[in-house]
Amino acid sequence: MKSKTIRRWSFIHTWSSLICTVFLLLLALTGLPLIFHHEIEHLLGDAPQVREMPADTPRLNLAQLVEAAEKHRPGDVVQYFGFEDDEPNAVLTIMAKTAGTEPNSSHTFMLDARTGEALETPSANGGLMLFILRLHVDMFAGLPGKLLLAFMGLLFVVAIISGTVLYLPFMRRLQFGTVRQDKSSRLRWLDLHNLIGVVTLTWALVVGVTGVISACADLLIAAWRNDTLTAMVAPYRDAPPLTRLAPATRLLDIARDVAPEMNPDFIAFPGTRFSSEHHYAVFMKGGTHLTSHLLTPVLIDASTLQVTAVGERPWYMDAMGMSQPLHFGDYGGMPMKILWATLDVLTIIVLGSGVYLWVVRRRAAKPLPTEAAA
């Protein structure tokens, strides 16, 4: 590699990383507790305990659950019902003043599927963990915040790629894994920056890219509403607004009939961001481990309960679905969470040592970026 080429890559690496470092540090630090949010919520006593009852206790139907929800929060309407595999006796319920209310103004709680009893989930509506989550997701700045973080994520990817290119001239004369400990603090941290940077490369790229995709979720959902959903509900364009909804009782059976290999993930009630004004949308997830992250909407007419359409999944919605586990690290048990946290801390060290190396370099009289020649 010519020294001019190295200087160019070095320039790209320095500035792409310097610009994104503060944001990446924020993301890495807030991301750390989020990896363990489930465990932390349990420790804080914020996770609702579903009552022990005989296994064959019958469950209420969905219409009865809607009724229970409305009794619990008079004046609000149900936006979503969510189903979790590890807690089949509870239904995650999201309510708000109107179906179209934006997510941050909604109220989330659980309904006991057998008794209709409401169990509050304080951590989903406020408190420390939600505060950390909002910092991580949009810095309390809504869509502009998300898009800014997405852009920082892209810079991070550029920094990773340019860093990998620079790894070659820096390591030409060194064995893999060499850390020169006895020369100077700068050399030690240069070697560590290179070593930790290159071994965490794949993980950091995957978490970075899936983070960017997740940060663009609002845009992807809007795109999905614009093309796929609009096409599916085209016949309803001029239909009058619904005054009352057909009961939700059989929604899951109706959806299972048209998507027999799949399991329900959540139901979007009419008028929400994931359904139309005239439809219940039952989002079905695939039956295998891999496809359980991919969602297919079944649109059910909210007055006749006829299936209007079984949605096709555009590729970007699949990308969004697969991005979630790959960003959260929640798909391989506790050992994976611990490794995720370790790699996250290692990324913080790479970011920190990068800033340190830049500061030391600037302090040195000669700012020639040709380490490689040394």
Add this chain to the structure above:
Amino acid sequence: MKPRQTNFWKVFSTPLVIALLSAAGLFSALLGDGIWDALSWVGLGVPAYLAIRGLLPRN
């Protein structure tokens, strides 16, 4: 260009193996539980181990 190419593989062969291992680790747990999870712990454990070994002071 010959010597450069040798250089490339000398420098990048180990990182490439680690990269493939991490990629396999990231992907395998998506496919199933049990052995697939264990595979992912190995795939992600290797880079974590190598990085931590570098951080520890040598005697």
